Amino acid sequence: MYYPGKLLILITMLGSWFTGNAQNCELPVVTYFSNPTINGFDIEWIDFNSNPNYFEIEIGKRGFERRFRPDYSFIPGTTYTFNDLESGSSYELYIRTVCSSLDTSLWNGPYFYNTVIDNKTSCGLSLAIEDNSCPGGQPFLIYVDGFEDKKMGQDLVIDKLDMVIAHPWPPDLLIQLESPQGNIVDLSRFNGNGTDDYGNSRDSLCMGTASFTDNACISVEDFIPPFSGSFRPETALSNLYTGSSPDGIWKLLICDQASDDIGILKSVKLNFSEEACIIPSGFTIVDIESDNATLIWNQQNNCQNLNLTYKIKGDPVSEAIQDFVECKAGEFTVIDLLPNTSYELIVTAQCSADSNSPESCLIEFQTSCKNYNHLESFDQYGVCDSICNSKCDIPGLWSNDPMNSSDWLLGKGETLTGFTGPDGDINITGNYVYIENQPAFCSGSQDIILVSSCLSYDMSIPCSVSFYYNMYGEETGDLYLEYTTDSIFWSKLWEKSGNQGPGWKFQTVEIPVSFEYGRLRFRALKKKNALRGDIAIDHIKLIGPDTVSMKKYFIDADNDGYGNPDIQIFSCTSTPPIGYVENQDDCDDNNSQINPSAIEIECNGIDENCNGLMDDPSVNDIDYVLVNKSNESCNGLSDGTIEIMATNGSEPYNYIWSNGISGSEISGLPAGVYYCTISDFNGCVSVTDSLTIESENVMTYSIPMIAHPSCAGVRDGSVQISVDGGTEPYVVLWDDGIEGIERTDLSDGTYFPTITDSNGCELVMQEVVLAGQTALST
Numbered sequence: 001m002y003y004p005g006k007l008l009i010l011i012t013m014l015g016s017w018f019t020g021n022a023q024n025c026e027l028p029v030v031t032y033f034s035n036p037t038i039n040g041f042d043i044e045w046i047d048f049n050s051n052p053n054y055f056e057i058e059i060g061k062r063g064f065e066r067r068f069r070p071d072y073s074f075i076p077g078t079t080y081t082f083n084d085l086e087s088g089s090s091y092e093l094y095i096r097t098v099c100s101s102l103d104t105s106l107w108n109g110p111y112f113y114n115t116v117i118d119n120k121t122s123c124g125l126s127l128a129i130e131d132n133s134c135p136g137g138q139p140f141l142i143y144v145d146g147f148e149d150k151k152m153g154q155d156l157v158i159d160k161l162d163m164v165i166a167h168p169w170p171p172d173l174l175i176q177l178e179s180p181q182g183n184i185v186d187l188s189r190f191n192g193n194g195t196d197d198y199g200n201s202r203d204s205l206c207m208g209t210a211s212f213t214d215n216a217c218i219s220v221e222d223f224i225p226p227f228s229g230s231f232r233p234e235t236a237l238s239n240l241y242t243g244s245s246p247d248g249i250w251k252l253l254i255c256d257q258a259s260d261d262i263g264i265l266k267s268v269k270l271n272f273s274e275e276a277c278i279i280p281s282g283f284t285i286v287d288i289e290s291d292n293a294t295l296i297w298n299q300q301n302n303c304q305n306l307n308l309t310y311k312i313k314g315d316p317v318s319e320a321i322q323d324f325v326e327c328k329a330g331e332f333t334v335i336d337l338l339p340n341t342s343y344e345l346i347v348t349a350q351c352s353a354d355s356n357s358p359e360s361c362l363i364e365f366q367t368s369c370k371n372y373n374h375l376e377s378f379d380q381y382g383v384c385d386s387i388c389n390s391k392c393d394i395p396g397l398w399s400n401d402p403m404n405s406s407d408w409l410l411g412k413g414e415t416l417t418g419f420t421g422p423d424g425d426i427n428i429t430g431n432y433v434y435i436e437n438q439p440a441f442c443s444g445s446q447d448i449i450l451v452s453s454c455l456s457y458d459m460s461i462p463c464s465v466s467f468y469y470n471m472y473g474e475e476t477g478d479l480y481l482e483y484t485t486d487s488i489f490w491s492k493l494w495e496k497s498g499n500q501g502p503g504w505k506f507q508t509v510e511i512p513v514s515f516e517y518g519r520l521r522f523r524a525l526k527k528k529n530a531l532r533g534d535i536a537i538d539h540i541k542l543i544g545p546d547t548v549s550m551k552k553y554f555i556d557a558d559n560d561g562y563g564n565p566d567i568q569i570f571s572c573t574s575t576p577p578i579g580y581v582e583n584q585d586d587c588d589d590n591n592s593q594i595n596p597s598a599i600e601i602e603c604n605g606i607d608e609n610c611n612g613l614m615d616d617p618s619v620n621d622i623d624y625v626l627v628n629k630s631n632e633s634c635n636g637l638s639d640g641t642i643e644i645m646a647t648n649g650s651e652p653y654n655y656i657w658s659n660g661i662s663g664s665e666i667s668g669l670p671a672g673v674y675y676c677t678i679s680d681f682n683g684c685v686s687v688t689d690s691l692t693i694e695s696e697n698v699m700t701y702s703i704p705m706i707a708h709p710s711c712a713g714v715r716d717g718s719v720q721i722s723v724d725g726g727t728e729p730y731v732v733l734w735d736d737g738i739e740g741i742e743r744t745d746l747s748d749g750t751y752f753p754t755i756t757d758s759n760g761c762e763l764v765m766q767e768v769v770l771a772g773q774t775a776l777s778t
Helices: none
Strands: 029-034 041-046 054-061 072-075 079-082 090-100 108-114 123-129 138-144 157-166 173-178 184-189 210-212 229-231 248-256 263-273 284-288 293-296 305-312 321-326 331-334 342-352 363-366 374-376 398-400 409-412 431-435 447-452 464-470 478-484 491-497 505-510 517-525 535-542 551-555 568-571 623-630 640-647 654-657 665-669 672-674 676-679 685-687 691-693 700-707 717-724 731-733 742-746 749-751 754-756 762-764 768-770
Touching: 029 108, 054 079, 090 123, 138 263, 157 173, 248 263, 284 363, 305 331, 321 331, 464 478, 491 505, 623 691, 640 691, 665 672, 700 768, 717 768, 742 749
Parallel strands: 210 229
Antiparallel strands: 029 041, 041 079, 054 072, 054 090, 090 108, 123 263, 138 248, 157 210, 157 263, 173 184, 173 248, 284 293, 293 331, 305 321, 305 342, 342 363, 374 535, 398 447, 409 431, 431 535, 447 517, 464 505, 464 535, 478 491, 478 517, 551 568, 623 640, 640 665, 654 676, 672 691, 676 685, 700 717, 717 742, 731 754, 749 768, 754 762
């Protein structure tokens, strides 16, 4: 392969073939290839031996059968110039060091390098195209001479570039041409559909070429493969005209973005013509009205005037009209056209009194039925950040949907991601709107909406909306144009899906008769995780509709005549759609009993009339007074009482206690915790604090001493009881009728004492068991 200037060899390729004794003599390493010509090139290497005798080189065309003998020997230094090679050939080279007559290094190689292609004899090439060479590309050098006194664009032009590339998948290839002055044009950027090759790779005479010429009527982007024949390059060849001679080294730059599909450059030839008058490049119709059409073009160095010849399609040539305009104007509007009519246009350039260009390809266009009411070119706004989640304010007739988390962005020039989106707006220098695809940063909506203001439609005008769109990229999603008459339900007018190729496409869409009032919107649907899927729109023209004021309506989900302020739509009609109202006064749109005209119900904590709780007494406004509370006199006697009296409410009051008893007083209460729910005449409710009934001075007992009888039947047992709590004096009555805190002379058995204090409170003790020892028998 060839690289301009010097080539530094970064990786040394060690050969496995050698002759002679290679025990001590080290390999030389090639470091540079330089100064390529059609007959050869220079090579430079380094050697790690001290005072070697000389060097030897074996060389042949790439893939040759090696003989392992030098073609060039006795080379004294570490450089060599080849000057007897064939042009446009790829060479394979091996080098070794001869340290002595008995000591020779291994062969080091292979190294590959191309000679320059001679433009005069450039058929029959076989130059490999490297895989994965993007970006940058692989340069193939072409030597052009014989035009030292000619200037490109004045004395001669590039008539065409012919080439043949054998490649099984042309969409992998970016092909560019660079002039000796360093200017570069794109010939073809990843075009094709998988059909093999550029040109006929089986034609050894190089007759069936792929030819790039500014005079072709079809661009390579629109050409249907196989790529054989003539087509316009993606960037005009005339961009290479700088008034310099074409003599020198040209570069065909080929970038292959994938692996495994190996390509071969089989021929390439630059053809020059001294018919130097050409039609300016970039000739485009950018605006069409009912009675006029505007054309733009790029200025050409030697073009003086343009002759625009146009006629109604189908009319005889004698009916054609001619307009003349200076080339340097760059723009011209053809006027006095008929509405809704198809026209044909041919352009020729005049460079001097006796120098005219050939006729252009036939350009067809159709006028609209009426001049536009509104045109949005987006040129008057500032561009937005090129980040997909950025917010972008578009203040005109068209704006981003505020309900979306992602916006259409205002852009200029190329979009951020390569191989997708436009290179500029339809006039190259202005703005456009687009959606940016960056999976690493795009977390917003996949559905992105650009919506119009309210429009009214004159049904007597059978016209349309027109626009330019760009949907270039292998992961492009969908684009829809939709309309609504109520801002709720949207209907589809037009759609386009997938990659539509580079360049702007023009589209006209009819507006339905039912569209008396309403809105239009462009809705772009991105593919998930897509990178190359930018979609752009420009030059939106409305023919027929006019703008009207937009009204805001609020949803009335409970049909009570009052709207929810949090859910709104913008509509173009003077009456709200079904289910919507003009006001936003509802405070609970899920309950028809709650609205500003409802009657307030007191003390329920609900704002029925949507004015707040100022007219709704609090549930805590009712208070109470504790009139009486008496504890349980004895544990378990259940003789406690509580009496309360409600205040601050509206009589009569209703009392419900926690034990289910009603009334302001409850009695017969055991020890425990009680509370009361009080409600008044208005339904206000309050709950009292917890009210506790306790047992008065509960008695407890213990048995500090117990002595069991010494033997069964012997009455020498005793028990002593200790009492706490209650009110002294205590009476302890045993089940055998005897009273007393202490008992003696007891036999074995079970006893049941009951304790009574002076208030009559009783405490029944657990049984007391005495057990005497059994006598031993002999």
